[in-house]
Amino acid sequence: MAWVRTIVFMIVFYSISLPIVASVPISALFGDKAVIAHATVWTRFHRWATRVILGIKIRIEGTRPTEPAFYACKHQAMFETLELQALLDGPAMVLKRELADIPLWGWAARRYGAIVVDRDASAGAMRGMMREATAAKATGRSILIFPEGTRVSPGEHPPLKPGFAGLYRTLKMPTVPIACDSGVVWPKKGPKGPGVVTFRFGDVIPPGLPREDAEARVHAAMNALEA
Template sequence: MALIRSILFNLLFFPGTAIHCFGVLAVSPMGSGPVQAIVHSWSRMHYWLLRHVMGISFEWEGKLPAGPYLIAVKHESMVEAIDTLRFADTPVVVLKRELADIPVFGRVTRRYGVIPVDRDAGATALRQMMSLAKQAVVDRRPVIIFPEGTRVPRGARPQLRPGFAGLYRMLGLPVVPIAVDSGRVWPRGFVKRSGTIHFRVGEIIPPGLKREEVEARVHAAINALNLPTT
C-alpha cells in the first residue's frame, strides 16, 4: 500500500507542480499578488495530496505569531520545505542556490521571493543574501531558515550553520523555532509511509543574544521532537 500511495502521489504532484510553475510565469507581469496566490495554491495542493493520497495527518503544538520573525525549522524532509508556504504568512525562504537556479522552477522561486545561499561564495554573495533578507523585513514578511543547513536523517542533530547567526544578528528579529518529525513518515527514497507529522512551535527567542546562547536555544528547540525511529 505504501508503494501504491507513493506512486500515485508522484503521478499527481509533479505534473501539478509543472502547471503551477507555468502559471506563475504567465501571471508574473501582473505583480506579486497573483504570483503569491499561485505559489500558495501549489502548497495547498501538496498538503491535500499528503492528507488524502499519502494518508499523512498533521498535529500542531503552539501557534505561529504574525509579522516579521526569523522562523527556524528542523528539516527532515521535503514536507516542511513546502508546507512552510502554507502555515506562515507569505514567507521568504532561505534555500540553496542550486534550487533557485533550476530552470523554470528556480525562476518561480525568485518571483515569489526567496533568499538563495551559495555556501562556497564569498562576501559578495553574503551581502546579496543580507540585502534580500532586509527587504523581506521591510515588506513585513517572515524569513524562514533551516538552520542546520540541509535536510538531515531522522535522529541527526548537526550543529547550526554559521549563516543562521549572521542572519539573526543582522536582522535583529525574534526567532520562532519549530521542531518537526517528518522523517518518521517521509524518509529518503521513493517509498513514503502514512502516519502523523508533529510540529512544535517553541518559545520565542528575543533578538540581541550572544551567538552561543541563541544557537544553543534554537538547536535545542528545533530538536525537541528528535527521537530515533522505533
Template sequence: MNTSPLGIGYALRSIAFNLFFYICSILMGLTIPFFIGFGGRDGAIWICTRWSNMHRWGVVHILGIRIVIEGEVPSGPVFVALKHESMFEAIDLPTLLPFPAVFAKVELLRVFLWGRAAALYGLVPVERDQGAKALRAMVSAARNLSQQNRPLAIFPEGTRVRHGTRPALQAGFAGLYKMIGLPVVPVAVNTGPLLHGFWKRRGTVTYRFGEVIPAGLPREEIEARVRDAINALND
C-alpha cells in the same frame, strides 16, 4: 509520532502521490509565464501558494497523513528556524506560515520556470562558500523582505538531516541572526520517518512552535537554544 509499516497499500499510495505531485507541478509550471505575464509579482505569489497548497492536500488526502500544529504560528518580521528532515516542510512553508520569505539554495532560483516564480515570491538565495559579498547581498534581501512584514523562514542545519540526529547549526545562521536583528521562533518537525524519500508512510506529522527567543543574544546561546528547540521531536 505514529507510523504504520510499509505494505502494498502504502506503496501504492506513495506511487499515486508522487505521480500526482510531479504531474501537477509540471502542469502548474507551464502556467507560470501566463500568471507572471498578466499578474506580475501577484501572479507569482498566487501560483507558488497554490503549489504548496496542492502538495499539502496530496500529503493529507492521498498519503493519509495527519498534520498537527502545536504552539502559536508567528507572523510579521521574525526568524522562523525549522528542523529539516524531508522535502515536505520546505514545500509546505507557504501553507504553514503567512507569506514567508524563505532562505533557499541559489540553485532553486535556476529551475526552469519555477525559479522565476520563486524569485518573485520572495526566496532569499543562499550561496554557500561565496564570501562576504554574497553574505551582504543575502542580508540586504532578507532585511527588505522583513520590512514587508513577512516572517523569514530558515533551515539552520543547512540541509535535510536524518530523524533523531542533532547536527551543529550552520555558522551562517548566527551571523544572519546578529546582522538582521530579529527574534527567533524555533520549530521542531518530525517528517523524516514518514516522508523522506520516495516511499512514504502513513502517520502523524507534528510541527511544534517553540517560545520566541529574543534578538541580541550571544552566538553560543542562540545556537544552543535553537538547536535544543528544533530537536524537541527527536523521539
C-alpha cells in the same frame, strides 16, 4: 501498498505541479502578492495530495507570533518546505542556489522572493543573503531558514550553519524555532508512509542575544521532538 501510494502521489503531484509552476509568469503580471497567492495554491494542493493519497496529516503544537518573525526549522523532508509556505503565510525562504538554478522552477522561486545563498558560505554570499533578507523584511514578510543547511535523517543533529547567526544579527526580528519530525513518514529513501507530521513552535527568542546563546536555544528547540 506504501510504494503504490508513493508512486501515485508522484504522478499526481508532479503532473499537476508542472502547469501550476509554468503559469507563474501570468501571476507575476499582477505583482508580488499575486505570486505569493499563486504559490499558496500550489502548497495547498500539496497538502491535499499528501493527506488524501499518502495519508499524511499535520499536527501543530505551540503558538506562532502574529507579527512577522524569523523562523528556523528542522529539515528532514521536502514536506516542510512546501507546508510551511502556507502555514506561515508566504514567508521569504532561504534557498540553496542549486534549487534556484532549476529551469523555470528556479525563476518562479526567485519571483516569489526566495533568498538565494551559495553553499560555500563565502563572505560575498553571506552579504547577498543578508541584503535579500533585509529587503524581504522591509515588505513585512517573515523569513524562513533551515539552519542546519541540508535535509537530515531523524536522530541527526548537525550544528547550525553560519547563515543563521548572520541573519539573526542582521534582521533583529523575534526568532521562532520550529521542530519537525517529517522524516519519520517521508524518508530520504524508500516509500512514504501514512502518519502525522508534528510542527512544534518553540518559545520566541528575542533579538540581541549573544550568538552562542541564540544558537543553543534554537538548536535545542528544533530538536525537541527527538529529545
